[in-house]
Amino acid sequence: MTTTVPPFAVIPGAQVQQALQGHEKQVMEVVEATYRLHGAGDSVNPPSYFLRFPDRPSSRIIALPASIGGQSRVDGIKWISSFPDNVAAGIPRASAVLILNDHDTGYPFACLESSIISATRTAASAALAADWLSRGRERPTRVGFFGVGLIARYIHTFLAGTGWSFDEVGVFDLSADSAAGFRGYLEQSGTTGRITLHESAEDLIRSSDLVVFATIAGKPHVTDTSWFDHNPLVLHVSLRDLAPEIVLASTNIVDDVEHCLKADTSPHLAEQLTGNRDFLQGTLDDVMAGRVSLPTDRPVVFSPFGLGVLDLAVGKYVYDQVGRAGDLNVIDDFFHELRRYG
Template identity: 30%
Template sequence: MTVDLLFLSQDDVVAAGGTDMAALIDVIEGAFRLKAAGQVINPMKVMITWSDEPGTQERLGRIMAMPAWVGGEWDVAGLKWIPSVPANLTRGLPRANALVVLSDRETGLPLAVMDGTVISAMRTGAVTGVAIRHLAAEGARTAGLLGAGVLTRTQLMALAVTRPGLDIARVYDPDTARCERLLAALAPELPFAVAVAGSEREACEDADIIIPSTLAVTPTIEPAWVPEGGLVVLVSSLDGPESLHAVTDVLVVDDRLHEGTADTRYLRRLIDAGIATAADAVEIAEIVSGAHPGRTSEGQRIVCSPVGLGLDDVVAGAYVLRNARQRGLGTSLRLRDEPLWL
């Protein structure tokens, strides 16, 4: 009864379709439909933080463990283990360095351990892709993005898949050189123009789709910037001031409980301020399953705040594992020949 598991390096993950944004948007959307059908178990993430002060995670980092089971065609359980260290950028390292571990639901035996850094960034872009597909106005022409990190890369990839007809995406990062490098690298692959903006306002004012993915610890977006029909996707939460809710027609989250209880997240702050209750938010799962209509007119302003769920990582990892097996990728690792004790 030997037990082997598959190890997938970053290269293996990429070769197994881990950077295929179009495919991942479909995979994530399917997982949200499973969530609506009760085919997902997604316990609360647990987190190690280094102090209780607001903004600690953005300054000092954190480590999160995010478990989930995703049923349906996947029927796999797993965990993303993701340390985030903002200071890593000065060391030439990514902020987030993750692993995804997958296990067979029936036997509990390990299936795979894989690089989760690419998966985490891609699934976050894919969640935004699902939100844009269902919630952006048909006539959206412009996007404003904040931050020029790994996450903005995958947000632009998601925009390219879901709104290739955009005229332009404007991006602002106080680190102008990083912003220029990102846009120079991505521009040849994007179906719309991109431009470096000189400020948050220049990037976001009147943009039909606004996406902050920053390490900002105070709000960056002003409600007056959101035009009629605008969609704001709060990948990083603190960018959204509570006053944004006054101009919001539909508030969308990936999970009311997770987003409503996670420290510093937008819905949690609205609840704490007495401006909204968890019941005021619609879940992405309800929209993709047809239980809620989502956008019902071109003029509505919609704010979507996805905290990020273990289910996103587990289903993206399961998709990569399926492809890796089909393509003969990865390194088989022997966990044991025989159990030491029974």
């Protein structure tokens, strides 16, 4: 059997977006299947590596290596930067590339623009959790977005694209410009629910059955457990918004226990406070498999660390879509020195 080096393709953001836009249900199915593969142990997902800078403490670049089995059978790595100061300069905070590696040879076969993939897999994960975690309880009709950047927009798009509709949509952001911009997006998206820009975080949370946290907070800033007395479903996407006391008063579901309980996330702080992990009910895969049932008399908090296997799965979906359309931009002779002795 002859093994060949796979052709190397570059997939820019426009092609990535074209492959994903309007395919929310299909992408959510990919994410669900990947969570199940990961839960069954058919994946490798090492800890993320954080590159930080003494002269730029708010900025970081993160490496997420991973490997998944199943039908995808692909390895790779996401290399994603978060530079919050970019926003003031008029460019997005996050930028990323995703490298896909051939399962058999290890050769990279694609480089994809990945800020869109990253936002998409995050939003698909959040929408999937909203679906599964609302089963067995009254389905939320009032959604509140706390932090309204790109991720919040993608999460709303995925909720709308997978059958959700809301009577009320609440918006809260420390930036008035961001809140106004998100309201404009909501109006253009055809949202039928009443849109409210809230003056305070408390007002937003108390008036929402589904709360989406998508901030850049580095440490907890929501501390009052009474704000959650109405037992909402909370998509804690940004991971560091809730004080440990709120975590401990809630039913907690994560995407991966070991990944989520590190790097001073809110669940990690709760573990440090109590010295145990008893406050965790399980993973989203546990919920989907019926191993965990959720009480209705407490808030339910989903804290997803964000797994590299999801980036790989969505990236491979994009690659396959572009390939089927015959639009792969292959870089001829990218791998040049292929003879062992010249």
